[in-house]
Amino acid sequence: MTDSTRRRFLTGSLCAAGALAAGPAGFVREARAELEIDITRGYIEPLPIAITDFYGENRQTRSLGQDVAGVIRDNLRRSGLFKPIDQGAFIQSAEALRGGPRFQDWRLIDAQALVSGKAEQQADGRLRVQFRLWDVYAESQMIGKAYFTTPGNWRRVAHIISDAIYKRLTGEQGYFDTRIVYVSESGPQSRRTKRLAIMDQDGANHRYLTDGSNLVLTPRFSPTRQEITYVSYQGRSPRIYLFNLNTGQQEVLGEFPGMTFAPRFAPDGNSVIIALDNQGNSEIYVIDLRTRERRRLTNSSAIDISASFAPSGDRVVFNSNRGGSLQLYTMTADGSNVQRISFGDGRYSTPVWSPRGDMIAFTRQHQGTFYIGVMRPDGGGERMLAEGYRVEGPTWAPNGRVLCFFRRTRADSQGHYSSKLFTIDLTGYNEREVPTPQDASDPAWSPAIP
């Protein structure tokens, strides 16, 4: 499979059947036949994949092997690019698979790809998990790897294997071994309790980071460390804090004259770009995390907020109403060369540069509806991906192919509403809710966990 066919496979709606026919691997040829059916809908038919329970010698490893395979199935299904085949249809057993796949058995059930694996306990107590990905039609192994970890860490192994499968079949980096930090919401609209919470990207391993005694907003991950930055109403005015996820320690970013908000880390993790409001005038600053010195980037009497660095670190996109309405602007990282990039109807805000650098996601409001959209950094190629009474705050998966955002319903006269997290592909397809124990807002996707 060439890089170009991989990319076409992932972006589905853009691909032509003829281009996919060039793919050398058998399953791609088969996938082409199905893609032709849906191509007018601009939707990609998911690739049928058989993921067998990983084999285990004893009850414990057998159970772990089932759990690992279950997480892989869920990950790949949610990506929208794969259709895990019902295990009830499998002909060859997991035990028989140890001698190698009988490919005709898997072709019979229309599997294009096959995943087999094994879980075993090492003498030192560690868990060893191996997996193999097979091309059913080419009758060859595409990838095979083994991982060692503590048994309690089995979910992470399942995510790492999911990433490996995703990368091998799509050519894109996976995003399953990642986490999402967000604001958990509860209580009445007028006195909403908001807590920082963190979970795996699939909603597992959920835990709260703050107790709800202070209002918290807009957490964002460090690209380089197990650290987040967020806004908290601890004290008299909203201020930006840093939270070390390993130690649980929190510290205020610094003492500044006025309200600090809208933080995001620079790509190198060594500084934070923020908005500082001094007497009603918000400007964008960069705070060096070692010296805590601040450098001002904007200087206008208008609102300048919500800045986000390009992954290269040399440019910044931000939100301003300096032109009379709320729009997106880019500038070089020293504050020069400001250019407006949004020109559609309505108001634009919360720009976030893709980790790939090729797109900027944003929130747009027009005629009473909110949209999540993307555009190129030069403002071209604008597309709306999701809409609702209130959708806001897109955040990129580290591969730049999937976005997470929150969607809030209208509140009734008692102030009841729901707010939930969703993911959606860059193509605008495959919108899915991310389960959270309570209402949720302000998601931030972690970088790929190192």
Place this chain on the structure above:
Amino acid sequence: MRFKFLTLFAAALLLAACETGPDNQANTGGSGQSRTASQSTGGADDLTGGGSGAGSGSVSSQNMAGPEPGTQEHLVVNVGDRVFFGFDEYQLSSEAQATVEKLAAWLKQHPSKQVTIEGHADERGTREYNLALGAQRANAVRDYLIVMGIDPNRVETVSFGEERPAVPGSNEDAWAQNRRAVFVVQGTPSS
């Protein structure tokens, strides 16, 4: 910051044009030793009045039924504790200006009191924009208080953005009441 200067200048002009001072409500709730609202002090005098609130027409009363002077409740009864804004706006309407003028007079009557101005927004904007807009609204009130002669050190601002709506619901009436700046006498539990 030129716009700010112009704003203050315009406010000062407007103030100087006032024929009469702030239209304070008759204060029936004051205790005997407290000064109550002045009916006759000119607005221009207020600017240099040192915040004492002295003037003719003070009314002393022995009625103890009303709120304790200088408290939040006293402010609510005698001035009101909030002003409202248009959609996506932070300029004070003439009605809001009149309320802030009353607040200034109240602060002059209670020179030991400090006030926090909370700026709020309705939910029809993104969270970060609403924080900035709330800050603009709170500071519009603060700026006008300063024009009215209030010591800037007595007035703090805080923006709650859209986080603390006064009225639940997603409708025009709720939004109109949530686009507000609220005056909180310091020492009072805030929202």
